[in-house]
Amino acid sequence: MPTSVTHDILIIGGGGAGLRAAIAAAEHSAKLSIGIVSKVYPMRSHTVSAEGGAAGVMRDNDSLDQHAKDTIFGADFLADQDAVEILVNEAPGELIQIEHWGCPWSRDPDGRISVRSFGGMSVDRTVYAADKTGFHMLHTLFQTSLKYESIHRYDECFVTSILADDGKARGVTFINMYSGQVQLITAKAVIICTGGCGRIFPFTTNASIKSGDGMALAYRSGVPLKDMEFVQYHPTGMPGTGILITEASRGEGGWLVNKDGYRYLQDYGLGPPTDTPVHRKMELGPRDILSRCHMQEFQKGRTFEGPYGHYVHLDLRHIGEAVIDSKLPFVRELSRNYLGIDPVYEPIPVRPVVHYMMGGIHTDADGKTPMDGLFAAGETACVSVNGANRLGSNSLTELLVFGARAGRAAAQYAEQEPAGPSQPLDALAGDEQRRLEQQYFRKEGGKVRISEIRDAMQHAMEEGVGVYRNEEDLLKTCQTLRDLRHRFSDIRIEDKTDIFNTERTTVLELDYMLDLAEAIANSALQRKESRGSHTRTDYPDRDDENFLKHTMVLRTPEGPKIEYAPVTITRWQPEERKY
Amino acid sequence: MAEATLKIFRGTAERSEYQTFSVPTYQGMVVLDAVHDIQAGQAPDLAVRWNCKAGKCGSCGAEVNGNPRLLCMTRMDQYPAGQPIVVEPMRRFPLIRDLVCDVSWNYEVNKRIKPLAPKPREADGTYRMQQYDIDRVQEFHKCIECFLCQDVCHVMRDHGKYDFAGPRFMVRLAALAMHPLDTVDRLRDLRDAQGIGYCNITKCCTEVCPESISITDNAIIPLKERVAGEFYDPLAWIWRALRGKKADTRNPVH
């Protein structure tokens, strides 16, 4: 029988969103006991990797309406405009609040918080802490969370299921990595903050833990996933490793050039090229468009070829060593370490790589999912503020604003809920333990290697659900993924030990990713238009009449089932998205 | 294709051994790549922590040829060809399995540090600060909590003095002490609860820090001077006399 503990609120994930939610719930009431279960120490969460910054209106030359408009326009009108208004309204307060907790924002000479330009934003509004913004935010949130005695952490514990009672989320089971034991936490409310799932793709800026576990957990609990076909490619990742070169390098004036040394973006309606960066033009165009330009240059034979495929150059030389060292020190460090290149003297090879999931668990603006007691926030959720294409630096803001909102909403919900589930959950947890043991822990004689299925899945995703998509390739990918799902039952697990068994978690992550891969590919297959990051060569235009709506994908035994839900339009009527 | 040999620590506190593996090498390869190569084929049950593979998340600390390093930032080609590269878990912490050890002690220490308590905001609800104030704390905020410095510090490693919070937390305390908004006095805690007196400035911690934080010069020495200034203990007087400096602790040494 699994051992069990009880909390009022249980948060899965100790990244930016999870910690912000925990603090919000703790501030709401000191009486609520809060648990955070995370498969890595919170400080190892992927939020540490965010470099560029967090957007919010901080200056007189800017306005909330302008931030909202840029976001909605960038989203190709698929964002819910009421949610976007909440995002921009609450952003400045959150950014100042986190400074109050100790986050060292970079400053202007007059002592105010500095702002920098970012792709798709019409004025400078991205707040930053050198080029380690997410890192400083996560540290600050973590240290702040330690202040509250009501917050309890379960580090290096891997969640395997959400337990429901009477249709309400009531707890989770997890594997304690130290002992290999399956344990149970019951709670009145569960908040999923598990981040994105870039690892489904072969080239990604996402760290190894980004396997979308929470999305899959919600999907398995019958909650729809929204707009999963919208996968953001970042135009400047390192070939091979996928390590990100931050967009701030373009904000500071970096150029993208093809193999002829030509700033090719001017050929795609983003010109004219200027020496200093101009908002929303050239290199400061939005990510989806820049990634497509790259692919077209490749088709025209104007990219370089290297051991990891095609690439172009990001040239920072004209910015000079002083600016590189003060504003982009990490770019220099990474280039030197991983490419043996010093960007002060040489251009950096870059290519589009998978970066961010616009889609995710369907929630409202308080992080509530359709399942009672289940909430979600951060990259794993889809509110939706990012629509068909997220603007850089909106997601750190999103995890603060909606992390806090989900924390408060879950706290209110927990206060109103009666003490416990109508029946003890131990029996359910016992079932889950048996499932894990039979399928994985004590499994004998499987034949298929984990890496074989993972590589095949990643390859199928790149083939069918890359920057450009079409019906034929998508159908093939959907079929391959179905086959892989069947083959997965014959997986081979060699490590039978209990203590810190990473092969087990790797295989469970693969199981989650296979679900999500199918959800993404089928959502993309059904959306017969091009919008934001979703580009169909067979349906090259945006089709508002038929597709100005959110995709909702549900899990069924036969595979994903697609439904649609309306988009909320308030003050900004859809217009053509031109930069 | 060139090959390298790795001698890797395997096992738990009860039973352990060193296993030797050969892996093909390529340009730019780091030790973590070699470990992954071994996991993919020869030893799927090899336990190791890692995540970002970019020196940011602080997961992959271990000892390579006896030196505390991040596996993902340690190039294979810096070691002489033909000699085995020895990979072991951080020695200072209790072993869990293979290359994974229990670093939870550090989080317990952290809990004992009084958190930031900021001064009131300005009239418009924001703060004004100067970039040089921010730069000063940003160096300390860069810490990725890899705990390599905690691993190497001889106060704990060789002398087992766990009432010393260790270099990582001297960095954290310095970040708080020099934060332009902070209002809390932690000097007595530094002397008593965090045992700053144990540090005898060997600078081993600074040498291993992957973030190149000048732990000793910029964090520990200014903190020691503050503590000395506060409590006037005779040793501190001698210390300051030797360094020939006033206890101006607001400015880190450059």
Ligand SMILES: Cc1cc2nc3c(=O)[nH]c(=O)nc-3n(C[C@H](O)[C@H](O)[C@H](O)COP(=O)(O)OP(=O)(O)OC[C@H]3O[C@@H](n4cnc5c(N)ncnc54)[C@H](O)[C@@H]3O)c2cc1C
């Ligand atoms: C390289 C890079 C740079 C970026 N730069 C920017 C930027 O400049 N500006 C911006 O706005 N955005 C940026 N982003 C995006 C942004 O960083 C992320 O969207 C955001 O940090 C996600 O935060 P999160 O809290 O939702 O999830 P994460 O920080 O990924 O945290 C997820 C948490 O869930 C836990 N977890 C997951 N699965 C399980 C499980 N099964 N059991 C238990 N725990 C689990 C993990 O342990 C972790 O604690 C960047 C992203 C990348 C990849």
Ligand code: SF4
């Ligand atoms: S300088 Fe001090 S803290 Fe650093 S290793 Fe030496 S004794 Fe430890």
Ligand code: SF4
């Ligand atoms: S101070 Fe340096 S060595 Fe110590 S934990 Fe932080 S980053 Fe690691």
Ligand code: FES
């Ligand atoms: S894997 Fe993140 S620091 Fe090495």
